[in-house]
Amino acid sequence: MxxxxxxxxxxxxxxxxxxxxxxxxxxxxxxxxxxxxxxxxxxxxxxxxxxxxxxxxVPGMTKDELKAMLGTPDCVILDFRHFSDYTSSDLKIKGAIREVGMGWGTGSWAGHYSKDKTLVLYCSSLNEKICIGVVGELIEVHGFTKVYVLKGG
Structure with missing residues (x-):
């Protein structure tokens, strides 16, 4: 129907x-x-x-300030670039020591440097992000007082 x-x-x-x-x-x-x-x-x-x-x-240091300190025994320059950036680049600061960044912690290498020395860190990360984290840890955890980030890496 x-x-x-x-x-x-x-x-x-x-x-x-x-x-x-x-x-x-x-x-x-x-x-x-x-x-x-x-x-x-x-x-x-x-x-x-x-x-x-x-x-x-975080205290910063300009390239000109670093040039004035190069060669002095008080200054230690630490290179925190990623491994691929470090190996592929021909630009290296003379006397810089290659260290591993935040991922592995600073406890393994922080004891190798005197707390009286001036540490200058540089990296290739955007806005020196890796170095800023390492500097914070060096100051707060390990008691370093003269730690700087190279501005412009």
């Missing part, structure tokens, strides 16, 4: 429910994507703020 021509045909309840569920599912999925995008953006910008905050507290 067919319905009359002027009768309203309603979809079965299952289809209507499925359609509404599909719309809410898509909205929820978009909201989750937006949430994760915003969260990632926030998490990626936090290290930048930390680096800038730390860089204000």
């Amino acid at each position: 067919e319905p009359p021509e002027n009768a309203l045909i309603k979809p079965p309840l299952g289809r209507l429910f499925h359609y509404r569920f599909l719309i809410s599912y898509r909205k929820e999925k978009k909201m989750k994507k937006k949430f994760w995008a915003v969260l990632n953006l926030v998490l990626l910008t936090i290290p930048l703020f930390i680096t800038f905050a730390q860089s204000a507290d």
Whole structure:
């Protein structure tokens, strides 16, 4: 038996429910994507703020100041560049000692240097990020007082 021509045909309840569920599912999925995008953006910008905050507290040394100190027995220059940057570059400061950065901790090599010496650190990371972390550890944990980051690496 067919319905009359002027009768309203309603979809079965299952289809209507499925359609509404599909719309809410898509909205929820978009909201989750937006949430994760915003969260990632926030998490990626936090290290930048930390680096800038730390860089204000860490003493820096210019290239001209370092040139004036080169050759003095009081100055120790430490190269903290990544291994690939170190090996691929022909630019090395004469007398600089290659050390491993923060990932391995400073405890293994910090005891080799006198706390009376002036330590100048340089690296190839953006805004001297690796050196800033190492300097903070040398000052706070190991008690060094004359530690500087070479500005512009």
